[in-house]
Amino acid sequence: MTVSAGDSTTPPFHELKQLPHAVYNRLFAAVYASAVVALLRRHVTSLVVLSPSFSFSTTTFLLLAADLVLAFKWVTAQALRMRPVRRREFPANLPAAGRSEFPALDVFICTADPYKEPPVGVVNTAMSVLAYDYPPEKLSVYVSDDGGSALTLFAFLETAKFAAFWLPFCRENGVVERSPEVYFTTNISASAETKNIQMMYEEMKDKIERVVERGTISIEEYLVNDTERRIFDEWSSADFSTHHHPAVLQVLLDNKKSKDNSGNSLPNLIYVSREKSKTTHHRFKAGALNVLLRVSAVMTNAPLVLTLDCDMCSTNPRTPLHVLCYYFSPPAAGSFRSKYGFVQFPQRFRGINKHDIYAGDLHHYTMNMPFGSDGLLGPPFIGTGTFFSRRVFFGGPSESQFVAPEIPELFPDRPVNRPICDPEVLDLAHRVAGCNYEAQTNWGSKMGFRYGSMVEDLYTGFHLHCEGWRSIFCYPEQPSFLGDSPISFADVLIQQSRWSVGALELSMSKKSPLFLGIRKLGWLMGLGYCHFSFWPIWSLPITTYAFLPQLALLNGVSVFPKISDPWFLLYTFLFLGSYLQDMLEFTTVSNSTFRRWWNEQRIWTVRGLSCFLFGGFDFVLKSLGVSTKLGFSLTSKIVDEEQRQRYQKGMFEFGVSSPIFLPMAMAALINLVSFGFGLARVVKGGWWNVEGLVLQIVLSGFGVVNSVPIYEAMVVRKDPGKFPARSSVAAVVMSIVLCCVASVLFSS
Numbered sequence: 001m002t003v004s005a006g007d008s009t010t011p012p013f014h015e016l017k018q019l020p021h022a023v024y025n026r027l028f029a030a031v032y033a034s035a036v037v038a039l040l041r042r043h044v045t046s047l048v049v050l051s052p053s054f055s056f057s058t059t060t061f062l063l064l065a066a067d068l069v070l071a072f073k074w075v076t077a078q079a080l081r082m083r084p085v086r087r088r089e090f091p092a093n094l095p096a097a098g099r100s101e102f103p104a105l106d107v108f109i110c111t112a113d114p115y116k117e118p119p120v121g122v123v124n125t126a127m128s129v130l131a132y133d134y135p136p137e138k139l140s141v142y143v144s145d146d147g148g149s150a151l152t153l154f155a156f157l158e159t160a161k162f163a164a165f166w167l168p169f170c171r172e173n174g175v176v177e178r179s180p181e182v183y184f185t186t187n188i189s190a191s192a193e194t195k196n197i198q199m200m201y202e203e204m205k206d207k208i209e210r211v212v213e214r215g216t217i218s219i220e221e222y223l224v225n226d227t228e229r230r231i232f233d234e235w236s237s238a239d240f241s242t243h244h245h246p247a248v249l250q251v252l253l254d255n256k257k258s259k260d261n262s263g264n265s266l267p268n269l270i271y272v273s274r275e276k277s278k279t280t281h282h283r284f285k286a287g288a289l290n291v292l293l294r295v296s297a298v299m300t301n302a303p304l305v306l307t308l309d310c311d312m313c314s315t316n317p318r319t320p321l322h323v324l325c326y327y328f329s330p331p332a333a334g335s336f337r338s339k340y341g342f343v344q345f346p347q348r349f350r351g352i353n354k355h356d357i358y359a360g361d362l363h364h365y366t367m368n369m370p371f372g373s374d375g376l377l378g379p380p381f382i383g384t385g386t387f388f389s390r391r392v393f394f395g396g397p398s399e400s401q402f403v404a405p406e407i408p409e410l411f412p413d414r415p416v417n418r419p420i421c422d423p424e425v426l427d428l429a430h431r432v433a434g435c436n437y438e439a440q441t442n443w444g445s446k447m448g449f450r451y452g453s454m455v456e457d458l459y460t461g462f463h464l465h466c467e468g469w470r471s472i473f474c475y476p477e478q479p480s481f482l483g484d485s486p487i488s489f490a491d492v493l494i495q496q497s498r499w500s501v502g503a504l505e506l507s508m509s510k511k512s513p514l515f516l517g518i519r520k521l522g523w524l525m526g527l528g529y530c531h532f533s534f535w536p537i538w539s540l541p542i543t544t545y546a547f548l549p550q551l552a553l554l555n556g557v558s559v560f561p562k563i564s565d566p567w568f569l570l571y572t573f574l575f576l577g578s579y580l581q582d583m584l585e586f587t588t589v590s591n592s593t594f595r596r597w598w599n600e601q602r603i604w605t606v607r608g609l610s611c612f613l614f615g616g617f618d619f620v621l622k623s624l625g626v627s628t629k630l631g632f633s634l635t636s637k638i639v640d641e642e643q644r645q646r647y648q649k650g651m652f653e654f655g656v657s658s659p660i661f662l663p664m665a666m667a668a669l670i671n672l673v674s675f676g677f678g679l680a681r682v683v684k685g686g687w688w689n690v691e692g693l694v695l696q697i698v699l700s701g702f703g704v705v706n707s708v709p710i711y712e713a714m715v716v717r718k719d720p721g722k723f724p725a726r727s728s729v730a731a732v733v734m735s736i737v738l739c740c741v742a743s744v745l746f747s748s
């Protein structure tokens with residue numbers, strides 16, 4: 001265990017423990033690796049030595065390719081299993097008197113569409129950070145509105161007013177849940193004060209929701225004075241649209257002037273909608289974050305920066321103190337100028353159903369694997385819940401790597417000595433929020449958040465690690481942030497198709513983790529990044545194993561060893577070994593349930609047949625120049641009540657007819673038919689008669705068990721979330737075609 005403290009006489013600020021299961025992971029990896037090598041050797045020999053027919057060599061070749069991919073994925077996963085660690089912080093040990101030493105903190109919240117991301121939700125996220133247990137004169141919250149929406153700005157005008165009541169209320173009553181929405185739905189109090197503030201909140205919420213529903217702000221009704229009205233003048237110009245408008249910047253709270261209702265200062269709250277033009281690529285979220293980096297540099301230039309998605313409410317007001325436990329530790333004590341570039345909190349979600357049918361908590365990626373990478377060079381950046389040192393955005397950690405920004409006002413260590421409402425400051429802030437500002441600069445390539453991938457988080461984090469930065473995974477028992485997870489299955493798959501495209505943009509780039517990563521970060525960390533960035537190639541083995549053995553079975557062709565063959569044991573070991581290890585890791589190390597694990601393994605196969613496949617296609621089309629424009633399909637944060645109820649009952653929400661459901665439905669059908677066919681043969685002739693097909697029958701059975709929710713949705717369910725009839729028919733037709741083609745091929 002390593003213990004660090006402010007100095008040797010003070011109690012520790014944090015500790016780091018290696019997780020004990022690392023030893024078993026290593027031993028198991030050694031044994032499993034031998035089995036993998038044996039399997040690959042077997043494939044190669046049978047390909048070279050015996051080649052009785054075209055269909056035999058094709059099948060063997062496809063299985064070899066699938067197993068090679070699986071072996072590669074396995075190796076990359078092991079890299080993250082070699083040295084998992086767990087940290088703990090002790091914020092109580094930070095000297096109480098040190099608050100005046102706290103670094104300033106700039107919080108960035110991104111939103112992009114008031115209809116997909118309801119402003120009330122964004123307001124709650126902002127409120128939960130405005131109410132941080134942090135000196136208000138050091139705290140600034142910047143809201144980036146890529147929707148360029150007056151509705152969002154209106155919601156924030158209201159936020160500024162309500163904050164004056166909400167912040168002192170939280171402070172005086174020791175409120176932990178500082179998003180008012182969450183607080184009022186989980187706490188029912190009879191006190192007059194609470195009732196009063198709840199009424200204020202409900203009024204504000206009503207007002208915002210009515211304005212959003214109507215799509216316009218009624219000037220007479222809602223805007224109380226001329227200053228407020230003037231704010232919205234910008235929107236009155238005829239050519240103001242989401243994709244084409246000047247930069248809009250509005251200081252809604254200024255900590256030098258704004259006071260709450262008990263006379264204390266309020267933090268800064270600044271609305272930023274960067275300039276948009278139809279002719280300039282706006283680079284999605286990374287572009288928005290870079291604008292915030294510059295605008296905040298001009299206005300407050302805090303050395304610490306926190307990035308949040310609009311739905312990621314903070315659930316612990318002392319979260320920044322966990323970060324300070326590292327900030328104040330040697331060798332960097334009080335400067336953050338060490339090699340540690342960012343502190344990543346896990347992304348956790350609220351409202352996930354009991355058994356997590358979509359594996360929406362992204363367990364593997366947001367929990368297990370970050371512990372593994374934390375023992376190496378640190379967790380990847382996952383987009384939200386990340387505290388950065390501002391310095392990381394300007395080149396590697398050593399002085400010689402520093403990349404100077406184009407104007408002195410953006411230097412990361414420049415002290416700020418002008419008020420944020422100073423006209424010159426505001427002028428410059430508008431300028432750096434302009435859509436052509438980045439032309440011929442290093443923004444997006446050597447500075448700031450990096451452009452080049454739809455998963456700007458993984459991509460940026462990778463480049464930061466390659467420059468020499470390290471990161472820290474901070475996982476307090478009590479969740480620090482909770483976000484929304486989509487509840488419609490189509491939304492989940494579309495979101496993950498976008499991630500798949502982004503991951504491939506990284507893994508297939510010239511600076512792929514496979515080459516640059518391993519060279520710069522060493523084998524383990526480099527392979528660890530491969531694990532994340534080669535995510536979608538999983539669809540190759542999954543598609544193969546979901547169809548090939550089953551189609552072979554239907555044609556009576558054996559592709560796996562017989563029961564009496566010793567290789568049978570090897571196959572069984574490889575399958576059960578990795579499944580059991582994953583299950584144990586999930587249920588013990590991460591303390592989750594068997595049912596959740598079971599659902600997660602199902603989603604793994606489903607992803608292979610949907611988002612990974614479609615994301616892969618999109619990527620290929622884009623690389624070939626066939627489709628040039630891939631938009632950022634924003635994940636909807638709207639919750640339909642009926643849908644939510646079905647989701648809470650554990651029902652998959654198909655509903656819309658989408659090609660993304662087709663391959664999984666075809667796999668479900670073909671596995672069912674081949675399983676039935678296999679069983680019929682067993683009934684007729686007994687197990688020994690089909691001993692060459694046993695593994696294929698078992699595999700089809702496994703496919704069938706995993707497809708139960710699909711059969712239900714196709715045949716049994718009548719609710720609007722059922723499998724769309726059109727897609728069912730398409731799946732049946734295509735399955736029949738596939739079976740016919742297979743029977744021709746297998747007879748060749």
Ligand SMILES: O=c1ccn([C@@H]2O[C@H](COP(=O)(O)OP(=O)(O)O[C@H]3O[C@H](CO)[C@@H](O)[C@H](O)[C@H]3O)[C@@H](O)[C@H]2O)c(=O)[nH]1
Pocket residue numbers: 110111112113117144146283284285288308309310311382383384454455456457495499502632633634635636
């Ligand atoms: O042009 C854009 C597009 C998106 N966003 C914001 O980016 C965030 C993430 O968008 P969302 O639709 O919620 O995407 P998710 O796939 O749910 O987000 C995950 O994946 C992203 C990478 O694709 C990461 O950036 C996120 O942090 C991570 O939560 C939201 O706050 C959006 O408002 C923008 O500001 N501008």
Ligand SMILES: [Mn+2]
Pocket residue numbers: 309311635
């Ligand atoms: Mn999201």
